[in-house]
Amino acid sequence: MKIHVNDVPLDVAPGTSVIDAVFAAGYDVPYFCSQEYMSPIGACRMCLARVGAPRKDRATGEWILDEATGDAKIFWFPNPMATCTTQVMEGMVVDTLSKEVKRAQNGMVEFTLVNHPLDCPTCDKGGACELQDRAYEYGTGESRFVFDKRHQEKHHALSEAITLDRERCIHCKRCVRYFEEVPGDEVLDFIERGGHTYIGTLEDGLPSPFSGNITDICPVGALLDSTSRFRGRNWEYHHTDTTSLDDPSGAALRIDARTGRIERIKAGLNDEVNKTWIDDGTRFGHEYADHADRITLPMVRKDGRLEPVAWSEAMRVVRDKLGGVDGTKVGVAIRADATLEEGVAAQALAAHLGTGRLDHAPRPAASVLPGGAPATLRDVATSDGLLVLGDPTHEAAIVDLRIKDALKGVPPADLLPHGVPIADLRLTERMPRKTEILTVVAPYRTDLMKHAGRTVTPPAGGEGALLRALLALAHARTEAQGASDPGKAADAALAGWDDAVGMSAADAAALLDALAAAEAPVLIWGGFVSADPDADAAARALATAVGAKTLILGPMANAAGLERIGVLPSHERYAYDPASSEVRAWILGDLDPAQDPTVAKRFADLDALIVHAAFENATTALADVVLPAVTGYEKEGSTLNAEGRLLPVRAAPVEAGAATDFTGVVKAYGEAAGERLEGRSVRSARRVLKKRLDVDLAELPDDGRLLPPAPAAARGARALPARRAATGSALVVPSLVRIEHLDRNPTLLREHGGPTLRMHPSDAHAHGLTRGEVVTVPVGGIPRRLVVAPDDGVPEGTWLVPTLPDQPVGLHPLDLDALRRERGETAEVA
Amino acid sequence: MSGAVTDTVDRITSRRDPRFEVTLYAYVGVEGAHTLDAYLERGGYDAARRALAMEPGEVVDLVKASGLRGRGGAGFPAGVKWSFMPPPDGRDRYVVCNADESEPGSCKDRYLMEDDPHQLIEGMMIAGHAIQATTGVIYVRGEYHHAYERLRAAMEEARARGILGRGVLGTDVDFDLILHRGAGAYICGEETALMNSFEGLRANPRLKPPFPAQAGVYGRPTTINNVTTLASVVHVVAKGADWFAAMGTDDSKGIHHAQVSGAVARPGVFEVPLGITYREIIHDLAGGPVGPAKAFIPGGTSCPLLPFDDAHLDLPMEYAAMANAGTMMGTGGVIVIPQDQCIVDAMYNVVRFYAHESCGKCTPCREGVATWLPKMYQKLLAGLGTPEDVDLIEDMVKNLRGTAFCPLADAAAWPVQKSLELFRDEYEYLAHHGTPMYPAKDRWSA
Amino acid sequence: MIELQTARPFFEDKPELLQEILGRYPDYGRRSALMPLLWEVQRAERYVSEARIAEIADILDLTATEVRGVMSFYSTYHGEPVGRYHLQVCATLSCKLAGADQLTDYLEDTLGLVPGETDAEGRFSLQKVECLGSCTTAPVLQVNDTYYERVGRADVDALLAAMKEDVLPEPARVRAGDNERYGPAAPAGEEDA
Numbered sequence A: 001m002k003i004h005v006n007d008v009p010l011d012v013a014p015g016t017s018v019i020d021a022v023f024a025a026g027y028d029v030p031y032f033c034s035q036e037y038m039s040p041i042g043a044c045r046m047c048l049a050r051v052g053a054p055r056k057d058r059a060t061g062e063w064i065l066d067e068a069t070g071d072a073k074i075f076w077f078p079n080p081m082a083t084c085t086t087q088v089m090e091g092m093v094v095d096t097l098s099k100e101v102k103r104a105q106n107g108m109v110e111f112t113l114v115n116h117p118l119d120c121p122t123c124d125k126g127g128a129c130e131l132q133d134r135a136y137e138y139g140t141g142e143s144r145f146v147f148d149k150r151h152q153e154k155h156h157a158l159s160e161a162i163t164l165d166r167e168r169c170i171h172c173k174r175c176v177r178y179f180e181e182v183p184g185d186e187v188l189d190f191i192e193r194g195g196h197t198y199i200g201t202l203e204d205g206l207p208s209p210f211s212g213n214i215t216d217i218c219p220v221g222a223l224l225d226s227t228s229r230f231r232g233r234n235w236e237y238h239h240t241d242t243t244s245l246d247d248p249s250g251a252a253l254r255i256d257a258r259t260g261r262i263e264r265i266k267a268g269l270n271d272e273v274n275k276t277w278i279d280d281g282t283r284f285g286h287e288y289a290d291h292a293d294r295i296t297l298p299m300v301r302k303d304g305r306l307e308p309v310a311w312s313e314a315m316r317v318v319r320d321k322l323g324g325v326d327g328t329k330v331g332v333a334i335r336a337d338a339t340l341e342e343g344v345a346a347q348a349l350a351a352h353l354g355t356g357r358l359d360h361a362p363r364p365a366a367s368v369l370p371g372g373a374p375a376t377l378r379d380v381a382t383s384d385g386l387l388v389l390g391d392p393t394h395e396a397a398i399v400d401l402r403i404k405d406a407l408k409g410v411p412p413a414d415l416l417p418h419g420v421p422i423a424d425l426r427l428t429e430r431m432p433r434k435t436e437i438l439t440v441v442a443p444y445r446t447d448l449m450k451h452a453g454r455t456v457t458p459p460a461g462g463e464g465a466l467l468r469a470l471l472a473l474a475h476a477r478t479e480a481q482g483a484s485d486p487g488k489a490a491d492a493a494l495a496g497w498d499d500a501v502g503m504s505a506a507d508a509a510a511l512l513d514a515l516a517a518a519e520a521p522v523l524i525w526g527g528f529v530s531a532d533p534d535a536d537a538a539a540r541a542l543a544t545a546v547g548a549k550t551l552i553l554g555p556m557a558n559a560a561g562l563e564r565i566g567v568l569p570s571h572e573r574y575a576y577d578p579a580s581s582e583v584r585a586w587i588l589g590d591l592d593p594a595q596d597p598t599v600a601k602r603f604a605d606l607d608a609l610i611v612h613a614a615f616e617n618a619t620t621a622l623a624d625v626v627l628p629a630v631t632g633y634e635k636e637g638s639t640l641n642a643e644g645r646l647l648p649v650r651a652a653p654v655e656a657g658a659a660t661d662f663t664g665v666v667k668a669y670g671e672a673a674g675e676r677l678e679g680r681s682v683r684s685a686r687r688v689l690k691k692r693l694d695v696d697l698a699e700l701p702d703d704g705r706l707l708p709p710a711p712a713a714a715r716g717a718r719a720l721p722a723r724r725a726a727t728g729s730a731l732v733v734p735s736l737v738r739i740e741h742l743d744r745n746p747t748l749l750r751e752h753g754g755p756t757l758r759m760h761p762s763d764a765h766a767h768g769l770t771r772g773e774v775v776t777v778p779v780g781g782i783p784r785r786l787v788v789a790p791d792d793g794v795p796e797g798t799w800l801v802p803t804l805p806d807q808p809v810g811l812h813p814l815d816l817d818a819l820r821r822e823r824g825e826t827a828e829v830a
Numbered sequence B: 001m002s003g004a005v006t007d008t009v010d011r012i013t014s015r016r017d018p019r020f021e022v023t024l025y026a027y028v029g030v031e032g033a034h035t036l037d038a039y040l041e042r043g044g045y046d047a048a049r050r051a052l053a054m055e056p057g058e059v060v061d062l063v064k065a066s067g068l069r070g071r072g073g074a075g076f077p078a079g080v081k082w083s084f085m086p087p088p089d090g091r092d093r094y095v096v097c098n099a100d101e102s103e104p105g106s107c108k109d110r111y112l113m114e115d116d117p118h119q120l121i122e123g124m125m126i127a128g129h130a131i132q133a134t135t136g137v138i139y140v141r142g143e144y145h146h147a148y149e150r151l152r153a154a155m156e157e158a159r160a161r162g163i164l165g166r167g168v169l170g171t172d173v174d175f176d177l178i179l180h181r182g183a184g185a186y187i188c189g190e191e192t193a194l195m196n197s198f199e200g201l202r203a204n205p206r207l208k209p210p211f212p213a214q215a216g217v218y219g220r221p222t223t224i225n226n227v228t229t230l231a232s233v234v235h236v237v238a239k240g241a242d243w244f245a246a247m248g249t250d251d252s253k254g255i256h257h258a259q260v261s262g263a264v265a266r267p268g269v270f271e272v273p274l275g276i277t278y279r280e281i282i283h284d285l286a287g288g289p290v291g292p293a294k295a296f297i298p299g300g301t302s303c304p305l306l307p308f309d310d311a312h313l314d315l316p317m318e319y320a321a322m323a324n325a326g327t328m329m330g331t332g333g334v335i336v337i338p339q340d341q342c343i344v345d346a347m348y349n350v351v352r353f354y355a356h357e358s359c360g361k362c363t364p365c366r367e368g369v370a371t372w373l374p375k376m377y378q379k380l381l382a383g384l385g386t387p388e389d390v391d392l393i394e395d396m397v398k399n400l401r402g403t404a405f406c407p408l409a410d411a412a413a414w415p416v417q418k419s420l421e422l423f424r425d426e427y428e429y430l431a432h433h434g435t436p437m438y439p440a441k442d443r444w445s446a
Numbered sequence C: 001m002i003e004l005q006t007a008r009p010f011f012e013d014k015p016e017l018l019q020e021i022l023g024r025y026p027d028y029g030r031r032s033a034l035m036p037l038l039w040e041v042q043r044a045e046r047y048v049s050e051a052r053i054a055e056i057a058d059i060l061d062l063t064a065t066e067v068r069g070v071m072s073f074y075s076t077y078h079g080e081p082v083g084r085y086h087l088q089v090c091a092t093l094s095c096k097l098a099g100a101d102q103l104t105d106y107l108e109d110t111l112g113l114v115p116g117e118t119d120a121e122g123r124f125s126l127q128k129v130e131c132l133g134s135c136t137t138a139p140v141l142q143v144n145d146t147y148y149e150r151v152g153r154a155d156v157d158a159l160l161a162a163m164k165e166d167v168l169p170e171p172a173r174v175r176a177g178d179n180e181r182y183g184p185a186a187p188a189g190e191e192d193a
């Protein structure tokens, strides 16, 4: 559509909002209530402009012409228009510069400031406040409002992690709309009306895994992240744009650090991945990085005690210790959220030592690399038939949000010259959701289920049986189509169906119909399926049978990447197993297997135990050498997210002493051993990766780059899983909150409560367990300290325990007889 | 039957014309007239029968030809509005009756619902048939308890006799009603806020487009009309478009109701042919002003006031004439303001009303109408104002005009603007002296 | 006295009422029942407590926050109990011009209450409200659900006396103006015009 913005002619797509047209033309219009990725509502009235358009003569259908000029005559709307809620029309003329517009803008700034306290000098948003900026640019600089302003609560804890200053709120409704439109959790609303309106909640805190995003989008300092309140001003922060290593979503982050510590984490923008949203675990879970007990120097055991030493000395000890061990008996394992560069370093070290016992952990039994047709997050967001197996909210939180995008049925907007549209008029408040396109399968009630048209609850560990049954049915139905009596054959196909898999035959048929009818079906699965190679095989076959793309959610941020570049054992029959008696020496990156007393016992007679860790733990307590590790916030490198997107990881300036990533370990080892190993620095690792992946990781754009899918042969499905566990009544479940860091994350701990042991209320009753009671119970050998949380969303006989890096998702034995009550200790259950 | 009325028609523009007959209000105030039996006895539901025998499009054309304009305030032609409904597509469609009547000065709908509920139900049936909706919603303001109970009883009677429900009046047309009660919020009279309220949401107005005809109640095609509009339809069908169009002026045809309050001898609701002059309404029907009057509000408080002088009293009750005079015909709620009433005090009362009723969605209304403007009036009335404050009010209402999300802010700003134009001397007197030109007096005379 | 609500859910023993209210609306419009449910609670208990909010949220599958957001938008639902006789004086223009200010003063003085207050006994609450849609019969006093129109001093006295005896008298329904049968006759001399 051809329009004019002031003097600039422009051709824009029909449906574009006038505000976006103005920005596309290179002009500015102030706004408060509009927000990328959310519905425009026209509430703040800050974006007013004069708008006119030509008209057609009703009778002739011709444009009415201006007699003087002979051009189409412009009919101006009598009132200024909110550009965010006005659509462009052919021939439209927009004026953002005239005296009338200026007057309207001055007026709106003045109204907006009527009740705003102007306490900028003490406000965390000062210097990064949309209101401050806009008032400066578009206000008159003086206020004629001489009365007392509205007095309201200034430090209201909406939740443990979010503080609300009600006086500063300008009622843009971004936060309220956000909850309804993005995560679909209506936990915040306007209360009262008119001049008394304020935002509030009656829920306990803000029960949504995505609550923190409101602190990013609040245009003023009304909603603040409590982890950073009063910690610094915006201009004092050092900003690092990086990628979250919290889960395999690959969400963009901005880390704000000051004087060597992280003050807060905000969402970054990646239109293809997380848009501008991150989950609360990722946002509020950073306090541990600054915790007092960080290991900042290498330590060597002397007379039974760990003593701090220089890197060079520590590495001499390492060299000497390993020198006495048969190279093939050394085990090297790094955690599955290590960067690709660290993976290369680990590979180089293993090769140098001559061992094939290399792995990343946790690594499920089945490959986490997709097969033939990998789905991107955009594919998820535009799918019209989604089958989800698992708990994406907790496995890869952004996937949860992209699934919810799909339910709106509005495909991602095209980017404009200024980026994401400010006011996408296809989005509206309280849009109807197409829940019928979503089926969620999980052995307990998951967060996502309340948005699903169809939910299926197989028995824990029963995904394989269900998928095989679905696959068989799909095949039978295909064959039935060719039969002489297709209807009868289809019925016959259903006849053998066994409801025990968790769904009825009719539901199964309806699900397959829905997937078959969908134009762009996507199958998503996570740890429960990957824990069982048979389930995985059936899932892949089912995807092929229904023509669906697949998205697999690995156990940690870079599990797919490390598998892809082959940080894997070279023996068919080997997998990371800290309890193995064949290994005489271990080099462990960020893993803590000695939480399991059996492993701890084994470790006592190792020839060498070298641990790279950020915090002391059960394993460092036994180590001969402890090397200080950086956290995921302090690494330089790259990661591969679940959809196969290479993303840059950048280091925030955090004071962590002599800590390094795993490339640093390899560098120091090489120096001690007199070898220049590949992967001894990020640069050197990238040279290797460039050859292998044909991508220069130093040149990755901020929003990453999709890596073409791996050839089937590159998939690491052949190796054994680490201590494959398939039985037991403890179902270890994914957790969006990283349990291993929770004790050192006070805000998140208060917000989330401690790690829970969830069971059906009748099981709690049968075992005399009460809500909030703290217990310690061995789960798969690891004594877990957990808060009892009866939950009728858990099937009877199943006990849910959140995962740890050393305790992967899936079934594990649970020793209820050894359950110990922590006397008198209780905790809040979120 | 739907023959167009030409300009040469000798129109009824006064209640004194012997051809004029009280119609919609014929049974208001008549004991026992509200029951179904009484209604049927006087020919009730005959019009519905007649309409149901017509094609929906014919009913729409008939109403178009009658020239009936919405009586909720804005005066949009009812038949034209009905014709905006998209063709049926199998989804539910709704006809909604706006019975939220909350504009100060207005009370015509209440009596229609209390004393002649079946007339409204019949009107809704006809409208429902015209737009092919099988469900009607009557949204009654929460305070109208008596009206609610009368409507509820009437609906039950009608259902029991097959007048509402499946196959109404023995036809194959289904039609039923949902009666819904508000809870004290003027903004629910705004049609999109009403729909939100009905759906159990906060009653903020919605964006338009989409208009109700595209996406109204529950996102379904919806037509919304005022009580009086819908009741009028019964008589348009019963007596013909020509009968209706013969009353009034070219611009404004048919019957309306002057609801006269304030300083008049005989306040009340008067059914009138449009085109009647305000002089007739105020002097003849309402018994004339009690004591000298200085202004009158022609159609509810959102309509700017007019000076109480010959030129303005002689204006016809008509949409166009009022627009030309810089105000609106609105709902027809006429309020006469006595000479000895301080205009600043009176306007503060109006401003306070809109301040109380602002929904809070948009900034100018929430911060201007609901917060700042009443404070300015309080300051003046407390004797603390200055002449600059008067200028500030004037400037502020300019910023409020046409900038808010919905017309509520205009409803507050425009009357203030006009009061400043007409009675600036009173504002300035108050600002200078700290006391009003006309001190408060006891008006509780009854 | 104000009865304290018990822990028992309000609608527990009223399944028919609940079903009737839910049944008024189409399946896809279940949320429409929110206002009627609030109204039932308000009428019975003269306010809506947080426990009732939670109960209604549960019935309609909403969050309590949403229910509170809606409830607090309207001026006739209360978060605190009001008296058994809730006196609401219309304070808007037509009533003001008919003496609403003085009517309010009179009620304040007689009851010893300031608008917004409830007496110690829980019998009377006094409130100023906005236009009740009874402008032509001003001034209007609404007591609970009943309008008393064109109230004079004597009417108020009689009304208060009755309410002290726990009687709410039938109101005289004034139908002024339209039909000359009602209201004062037109002043002489106007008729023949």
Ligand SMILES: Cc1cc2nc3c(=O)[nH]c(=O)nc-3n(C[C@H](O)[C@H](O)[C@H](O)COP(=O)(O)O)c2cc1C
Binding pocket: B069, B070, B071, B072, B073, B074, B075, B076, B078, B098, B099, B100, B101, B102, B103, B186, B187, B188, B189, B190, B191, B192, B224, B225, B226, B227, B229, B230, B406, B407, B408, B411
């Ligand atoms: C702030 C505001 C309040 C309104 N209040 C009412 C009302 O109380 N009753 C009414 O019928 N229309 C009211 N309206 C007009 C309605 O929005 C709508 O135009 C009307 O119900 C349409 O019916 P009609 O075409 O039959 O008049 C109001 C409009 C606005 C902007």
Ligand code: SF4
Binding pocket: A168, A169, A170, A171, A172, A173, A174, A175, A176, A199, A217, A218, A219, A220, A222, A223
């Ligand atoms: S708290 Fe912030 S985001 Fe929410 S309405 Fe107020 S200003 Fe907007």
Ligand code: FES
Binding pocket: A030, A031, A032, A033, A034, A041, A042, A043, A044, A045, A046, A047, A048, A082, A083, A084, A085
């Ligand atoms: S009205 Fe707020 S951005 Fe347009």
